[in-house]
Amino acid sequence: MSSLDILNQVDRNFQHALETVYKYIHKTPMEHSKTLSEMVGGEIYLKCENLQKTGSFKVRGAITKISQLKDRVGGVVAVSAGNHAQGVAYAASLYNMESIIIMPRNASISKIEATKNYGGEVILVDAPFDEMFRRGYEIAKEKNYEFVHPFDDPAIIAGQGTLAWEILNELYDVDTIVVPIGGGGLISGISYIAKKLKPEIKIIGVESESAPKAYKSLKEGRLVDVEIKPTLADGLAAKKLGEVTYEFIQKYVDDVITVSEKAIAQGIYFILERNKLIVEGAGATTVATIFDGIRELFRNRKTVLLLSGGNIDLTHIYRILLKGLSEAGRLVTLEGYALDVPGTLNKITGVIADNGGNIVDVYHDRMDIYSPPGYTLLRIIVEVPSSDAVKNIKDGLNKSGVWMTHS
Ligand SMILES: Cc1ncc(COP(=O)(O)O)c(C=O)c1O
Numbered sequence: 001m002s003s004l005d006i007l008n009q010v011d012r013n014f015q016h017a018l019e020t021v022y023k024y025i026h027k028t029p030m031e032h033s034k035t036l037s038e039m040v041g042g043e044i045y046l047k048c049e050n051l052q053k054t055g056s057f058k059v060r061g062a063i064t065k066i067s068q069l070k071d072r073v074g075g076v077v078a079v080s081a082g083n084h085a086q087g088v089a090y091a092a093s094l095y096n097m098e099s100i101i102i103m104p105r106n107a108s109i110s111k112i113e114a115t116k117n118y119g120g121e122v123i124l125v126d127a128p129f130d131e132m133f134r135r136g137y138e139i140a141k142e143k144n145y146e147f148v149h150p151f152d153d154p155a156i157i158a159g160q161g162t163l164a165w166e167i168l169n170e171l172y173d174v175d176t177i178v179v180p181i182g183g184g185g186l187i188s189g190i191s192y193i194a195k196k197l198k199p200e201i202k203i204i205g206v207e208s209e210s211a212p213k214a215y216k217s218l219k220e221g222r223l224v225d226v227e228i229k230p231t232l233a234d235g236l237a238a239k240k241l242g243e244v245t246y247e248f249i250q251k252y253v254d255d256v257i258t259v260s261e262k263a264i265a266q267g268i269y270f271i272l273e274r275n276k277l278i279v280e281g282a283g284a285t286t287v288a289t290i291f292d293g294i295r296e297l298f299r300n301r302k303t304v305l306l307l308s309g310g311n312i313d314l315t316h317i318y319r320i321l322l323k324g325l326s327e328a329g330r331l332v333t334l335e336g337y338a339l340d341v342p343g344t345l346n347k348i349t350g351v352i353a354d355n356g357g358n359i360v361d362v363y364h365d366r367m368d369i370y371s372p373p374g375y376t377l378l379r380i381i382v383e384v385p386s387s388d389a390v391k392n393i394k395d396g397l398n399k400s401g402v403w404m405t406h407s
Helices: 003-023 034-040 058-066 083-094 109-117 129-143 154-170 185-197 213-220 243-252 261-275 281-291 314-327 344-354 387-399
Strands: 030-033 043-048 075-079 098-104 121-125 176-180 202-208 255-259 302-307 331-339 358-365 375-383 403-405
Touching: 003 058, 003 154, 003 185, 003 243, 030 034, 030 261, 034 043, 034 281, 043 154, 058 083, 058 154, 075 083, 075 129, 083 098, 083 109, 098 109, 098 129, 109 121, 121 129, 154 185, 154 243, 176 185, 176 281, 185 202, 185 243, 202 213, 202 281, 213 243, 213 255, 255 281, 261 281, 261 314, 281 302, 314 331, 331 344, 331 387, 344 358, 344 375, 344 387, 387 403
Parallel strands: 043 302, 075 098, 098 121, 176 202, 176 302, 202 255
Antiparallel strands: 030 043, 331 375, 331 403, 358 375
16 A cells, blocks of 8 residues: 555544544543643643543544444454553444454453453463464454454554544644654554644654664664563553554654653652552653653643553552652661560650651561571661651661661
8 A cells, every 4th residue: 555545544534533433432631730841841731541431542543443344344353462452342342343352461450351341352362462463363364353453554543643633622832742652553643633733743752761663763764673671661562663653653753762661650650649640651651751851852842741541550550659659758668676575666666656657568577587686677668758757767766775777
């Protein structure tokens, strides 16, 4: 198919998307962030697609595609680590179609369960993505179902493009939209539609350093296959862009940047604490740019950071919260040796309480072979109101007569 044919197909599908998706999905809110705006010296808005039906934008493309298949096939097949899976299962259920979703065995538990709840038949597979795609196409052929590609399809790209239409309808004077890149369907749709509606707009793509396929492909001027490292942004963990999405990114995306895993965790934590919103790693990469020090790009400009999804396992959130609180100095671990006599714990917890500390966890090991004679190992995790409180607690413990700080 020529590039012109693909653009024509996206245009046709985009009209169909606008007429179809809003029967089933939300126009998601856009929030101004005062703190992020001050941090960059510009105006920062957050587009809350984490609050979309199924928890991510993926449902836009899935409905656009599947609504056109309903009279042709009885079911659809998809391969996905999560959000595309949920989008496809939900969209198929709207048209009373079967959906078979192949997911990696290590996919996030919340995403597997949600896909089943939307009516998807989930097949868990221990195999590389290439092999999962091969199985997906095979099953589709056997059952005479349609295989729904997660990104390299004009209907999917057009559906994701409705986000650009929505953003520009609400904030036409936006200068820049920042968009996460997985296989590239989301940014292809957003950049193509946004530039049609406002040619001077800038579109910036973001990837995790752990899966920098668009960054490397643009740098090397060819479609590059990257090795994926463990990442909080599981939604962006594609090895390679699509043939179609690579072309869109080359033509319509102004720049692609990468962010660290630490900044992604900081982004999740920040949005949770300040905006009371749950955002998954992929969706937080746009905010992570600011924590990685990329601020010049946004100075004196109006920027929309897309929060593309909110489907994150609670165990991940728990760990990120603990890490974030500890980096912010609001959670401290006190480790030392406590005198092994009755009443010691009472004295220690008294010092903590007197200084406003709230105990989160206590680890007490009387069998620790490295403890000095007559002492036991004690590790206490405490939530503290301020750094002064930490100092006062430590001083109080050292003076209590029952505590010896771990050297
Ligand atoms: C939350 C989230 N954000 C962004 C993306 C990237 O989308 P695309 O693969 O179309 O680039 C995905 C992909 O699954 C996702 O789940």
